[in-house]
Amino acid sequence: SQQGEEDPQALSIQEGENATMNCSYKTSINNLQWYRQNSGRGLVHLILIRSNEREKHSGRLRVTLDTSKKSSSLLITASRAADTASYFCATVASINDMRFGAGTRLTVKP
Amino acid sequence: EAGVAQSPRYKIIEKRQSVAFWCNPISGHATLYWYQQILGQGPKLLIQFQNNGVVDDSQLPKDRFSAERLKGVDSTLKIQPAKLEDSAVYLCASTLGTLHGNEQFFGPGTRLTVL
Numbered sequence: 001s002q003q004g005e006e007d008p009q010a011l012s013i014q015e016g017e018n019a020t021m022n023c024s025y026k027t028s029i030n031n032l033q034w035y036r037q038n039s040g041r042g043l044v045h046l047i048l049i050r051s052n053e054r055e056k057h058s059g060r061l062r063v064t065l066d067t068s069k070k071s072s073s074l075l076i077t078a079s080r081a082a083d084t085a086s087y088f089c090a091t092v093a094s095i096n097d098m099r100f101g102a103g104t105r106l107t108v109k110p
Numbered sequence: 111e112a113g114v115a116q117s118p119r120y121k122i123i124e125k126r127q128s129v130a131f132w133c134n135p136i137s138g139h140a141t142l143y144w145y146q147q148i149l150g151q152g153p154k155l156l157i158q159f160q161n162n163g164v165v166d167d168s169q170l171p172k173d174r175f176s177a178e179r180l181k182g183v184d185s186t187l188k189i190q191p192a193k194l195e196d197s198a199v200y201l202c203a204s205t206l207g208t209l210h211g212n213e214q215f216f217g218p219g220t221r222l223t224v225l
Contacts, residue, residue, distance in 0.1 A: 004152075033213070042114070042201055042216030043153070088152050097166075098214075100152030 004032075004089040004101030012107040019076040021104040023089030024069075032065060033090045034074050037103070043088065046074075081110045112136065114217035116202050122223045128190040131220045134183070135204030141165075143214065144177055144187050145201040153201055159185060189222075197224045 007022045023032070031050045035043040049056045049065045049072065056063050062075040076083055086103040093099075115134040123129050135142050140161055145153035156175065158166040162182040170177070174193070179185040189196055199219040205212035 040218075040221075042218045043203075043214075044216070045213040048213060090152075098155065100154070102150070102152050 004091050004099065006087070006089060006101045006104040008104060009102070010105045010107070012109065013079055015079060015081055015108055015110050017079055017108075019079050019083070019106055019108070021074045021087050021106070023072045023074070023091075023101055025072075025089075025091045026070065027091075027093055029067075029091045029093050031092045032072050033092065033098075034061075034063060034072075035088045035090060035100075037086045037088065039085075046087075076106075079106075079108045081108050084108045114202055114204055114215055116200075116217035116220055118220055119218065120221050120223075122225065123192055124225050125194055126191040128188065129192055129222060130189075131187045131200050131202075131222075133185045133187070133202030133217060135185075135202070136206075136215055139204035139206050139215070140182075141205045141207070141212070142179055142185050143203040143205075144185070145203065147199045147201055147219070149198070156187070192222075192224045194224050197222055 004023045004025045013019055031048055033048045034046040036046055037043045047058050047063050049063050060077045065072045084107050086105050088100050088103045090098050090100045117132050142159045144156045146156050147153045156170045157177045159179040162179050177187045199221050201219045202217045203214040205214050
């Protein structure tokens with residue numbers, strides 16, 4: 001079963017705009033990870049945030065984590081057409097328990 | 111650095127046939143995962159290996175699915191016999207160690223279509 005639930009399911013924006021995707025989960029976690037998947041390809045790790053962290057940055061990516069609300073958000077700033085992909089959050093509750101959500105399909109129009 | 115290799119990339123079979131997928135993880139990665147990704151959904155873990163031992167196969171449909179990693183390096187996943195609902199992308203991933211939620215490196219996947 002999947003733990004994380006991404007919102008929205010699909011998002012369409014213009015190049016240069018910011019894209020925000022949210023992930024909610026139900027149980028306590030050790031860390032939460034975000035992955036990107038281009039059409040027909042495998043997943044690529046973007047960023048990992050631990051349960052004792054509130055915010056992390058990587059280039060144009062900003063991830064926040066609110067463990068009290070059991071939610072995380074991924075912000076992509078100044079989006080590009082190449083950012084078009086599906087984005088998944090994965091919650092890690094224990095060493096053997098990593099669960100992916102259903103993903104957000106992001107389309108960035110040139 | 112070479113990534114995770116998978117073959118074949120595509121496979122079309124009829125229901126009740128058998129099929130096998132192969133994965134070669136990144137050199138030195140001790141942990142290997144097989145996921146099933148149905149269209150429109152996120153990956154679902156089927157089985158996790160630590161070297162050549164099974165760590166978690168709780169979501170593997172053992173009546174038809176089997177997997178092995180005999181020498182602790184490459185791995186095969188088999189479906190016998192296949193059902194229509196097995197149509198999906200089968201992803202292999204590997205991580206260097208066993209720490210909590212290590213970054214996983216994914217292969218390109220094998221797209222299986224069962225007719």
